[in-house]
Amino acid sequence: MYVYDEYDQAIVDQRVNQFRGQTARFLAGQLSDAEFLPLRLQNGLYIQRLAPMLRIAVPYGLLNSTKLRKLAEITRVFDKGYAHVSTRQNIQLNWPRLEEVPDILAELATVQMHAIQTSGNCIRNTTTDQYAGVATDELEDPRPYCEIIRQWSTLHPEFAFLPRKFKIAVCGSREDRAAIYAHDIGIELVANASGEIGCRILAGGGLGRTPVIGSVVCDWLDKKHLLTYLEAILRVYNQNGRRDNKFKARIKILVKAMGVDAFREAVEQEWAAIKDGPATLTEEEIARAKSFFTDPAYLTLDDTAARAGLAQQLGAEPIFGNWVRRNTVEHRVPGYRIVNISLKATGFAPGDITDRQLELVADLADRYAFGEVRSTHQQNLVLADVQMDQLYPLWQELQAAGLATPNLGYLTDIICCPGGDYCSLANAKSIPVAEAIQARFEDLDYLYDLGPIELNISGCMNACGHHHIGHIGILGVDKKGQEFYQVSLGGSQAKDASIGKILGPSFSQSAMPDVIDRILGTYLDLRQEEEVFLDTYRRVGIEPFKERVYAKAD
Amino acid sequence: MPKLIKRGQIVDDPWQRVDPDANANATGEHQILSLEQWLQLPEKSGRAVQLEPGQAPSPLFEHLDQIPLVAVYFPVFTDGRGFSYGRELREHGYKGELRASGHFLREQLSYLHRCGFDAFLMEDEPSLEEALPRLADFSEYYQASIDQPLPLFRRRG
Numbered sequence: 001m002y003v004y005d006e007y008d009q010a011i012v013d014q015r016v017n018q019f020r021g022q023t024a025r026f027l028a029g030q031l032s033d034a035e036f037l038p039l040r041l042q043n044g045l046y047i048q049r050l051a052p053m054l055r056i057a058v059p060y061g062l063l064n065s066t067k068l069r070k071l072a073e074i075t076r077v078f079d080k081g082y083a084h085v086s087t088r089q090n091i092q093l094n095w096p097r098l099e100e101v102p103d104i105l106a107e108l109a110t111v112q113m114h115a116i117q118t119s120g121n122c123i124r125n126t127t128t129d130q131y132a133g134v135a136t137d138e139l140e141d142p143r144p145y146c147e148i149i150r151q152w153s154t155l156h157p158e159f160a161f162l163p164r165k166f167k168i169a170v171c172g173s174r175e176d177r178a179a180i181y182a183h184d185i186g187i188e189l190v191a192n193a194s195g196e197i198g199c200r201i202l203a204g205g206g207l208g209r210t211p212v213i214g215s216v217v218c219d220w221l222d223k224k225h226l227l228t229y230l231e232a233i234l235r236v237y238n239q240n241g242r243r244d245n246k247f248k249a250r251i252k253i254l255v256k257a258m259g260v261d262a263f264r265e266a267v268e269q270e271w272a273a274i275k276d277g278p279a280t281l282t283e284e285e286i287a288r289a290k291s292f293f294t295d296p297a298y299l300t301l302d303d304t305a306a307r308a309g310l311a312q313q314l315g316a317e318p319i320f321g322n323w324v325r326r327n328t329v330e331h332r333v334p335g336y337r338i339v340n341i342s343l344k345a346t347g348f349a350p351g352d353i354t355d356r357q358l359e360l361v362a363d364l365a366d367r368y369a370f371g372e373v374r375s376t377h378q379q380n381l382v383l384a385d386v387q388m389d390q391l392y393p394l395w396q397e398l399q400a401a402g403l404a405t406p407n408l409g410y411l412t413d414i415i416c417c418p419g420g421d422y423c424s425l426a427n428a429k430s431i432p433v434a435e436a437i438q439a440r441f442e443d444l445d446y447l448y449d450l451g452p453i454e455l456n457i458s459g460c461m462n463a464c465g466h467h468h469i470g471h472i473g474i475l476g477v478d479k480k481g482q483e484f485y486q487v488s489l490g491g492s493q494a495k496d497a498s499i500g501k502i503l504g505p506s507f508s509q510s511a512m513p514d515v516i517d518r519i520l521g522t523y524l525d526l527r528q529e530e531e532v533f534l535d536t537y538r539r540v541g542i543e544p545f546k547e548r549v550y551a552k553a554d
Numbered sequence: 555m556p557k558l559i560k561r562g563q564i565v566d567d568p569w570q571r572v573d574p575d576a577n578a579n580a581t582g583e584h585q586i587l588s589l590e591q592w593l594q595l596p597e598k599s600g601r602a603v604q605l606e607p608g609q610a611p612s613p614l615f616e617h618l619d620q621i622p623l624v625a626v627y628f629p630v631f632t633d634g635r636g637f638s639y640g641r642e643l644r645e646h647g648y649k650g651e652l653r654a655s656g657h658f659l660r661e662q663l664s665y666l667h668r669c670g671f672d673a674f675l676m677e678d679e680p681s682l683e684e685a686l687p688r689l690a691d692f693s694e695y696y697q698a699s700i701d702q703p704l705p706l707f708r709r710r711g
Contacts, residue, residue: 151706238634
């Protein structure tokens, strides 16, 4: 994990001081609401329906036990004893007091954390694969490049007042677990014809009101040019992105309006002026970034023996077996597995975690996983490096704390924004819909029979719950003051990314479990052999689903 | 005479905006012209110009060593196009006064300064004395910028 030196610490500390002054000026009436707004947003602070909301940055989802303990303490001292993992791998507090936010930021700075640019019209937290560095299908670890981008984008003087928010994701594996096609800029580490790894750069993807799949602007870029090239894209966007209409201000609209070829040309022109300049990455800097993401002290383990031992335990205890099969993933190092901690237990808001659970996960990380924890854009946590023969005791402790729901990647592993319960942008509540669906489809045998299904819920157009790229997407809409829900099918966040298609007229909240039931019933009737939901949908199209869902009762 | 922050000092501002509808040839010294007026001038040497959002600085590039002052106007503090204009002007070698004018906040002074601005005419600022120290909110930066052309990674010990 990246460790601050005196420069990083000075920058974060000075930012806390700056925001302390801004908050004091606001509270003294010297800054208007409109003036304070972008300043507080760029420090992660929203003013919400019930209280402010503070979004704490978790750069590319990487945490450790020290940070988790500090977060637990902050939720106890300054909030209501729980936190929420967001779909950008960040951590949100729902009940901080405005006047205490500078103190919270000062506490975060003591463990090398901050809330810089977690909101506002600026470059947001860079996200990546939650299995970075341990995945079996990885070409190269994306985290050093994420850290290089984090530093470049942090307090960038030119790009703090963009037309709209700007999100970057990096992926270094065959399977795309970072949804790079749904980002303003997506970066994929790829090999060129001679086998050298560089960056494929996508631009103009995004969700929100107008979902768009990103376009390739550069097929292969030498890594040393990464920052100057990003700078060129941002410069074209900052100068030419629309500022007259907030709903048309994202880079995806600019790329569409210019056409990707003209956009690329404009970028290349800007790039020519700064290419090979001082911002060109040095080999030393790339090596320095890489030096923070080296292997922990893995033991040399006998993989065959470890697998045999695990198989025995799986047979002896089926509940444990379920969890291992659903919530753990192959690790590139023999004898190890990746463990997902599900924050999707029925009866709890998806992604919520209490202070005690945070502390428990910190302890478990120290004992079982080299002290490291990751947050995922599916709103779960990950212990990346667990010995196979330690899975059983780990599972027992997770199980006792309600953190072992074996539903990863299944219907009830719902991605869900905070929605109308908390968020002042929302048109409708999203958490009660998630909870009703989780309660209705709690039966694990049924879930496993359904196979992998991603169900994503957003409480409004802003699409924080990524509803467009859910296999099943649910969007809260407001109709004359009443909350309704629009359903879409066939979205995907993988490399075969697609935007879901709207099923038809929207439904009331109470109808939603039945609607989902009919969609699932259609799939079960039509699927062939081992076909997963998305493949059945792609084969048969939306019509059979539509017919069944909207069929009149006899 | 109005005051502004220039090169870290609070000083009198001898410059004035010209009525944008006036005939460019009838204007004189210490007058800041609109881009349209400035473009019409047959002799541009010594004449100042103001850019509005949407007016990229490229038409100025071939005259940069003749221009004593470029003002970049911020109609609202959230319109960040001027940050890129300032930086591009400096990157193309502009050495004269680069002035931010209009409706921006003291909270933005350090970023503007890093983008190459050295003068600040602040229409909404009640106290330039209080605003002045905000040019130095940060002692360290990660990125390459005009005031520090080397990014931090080329300077770390």
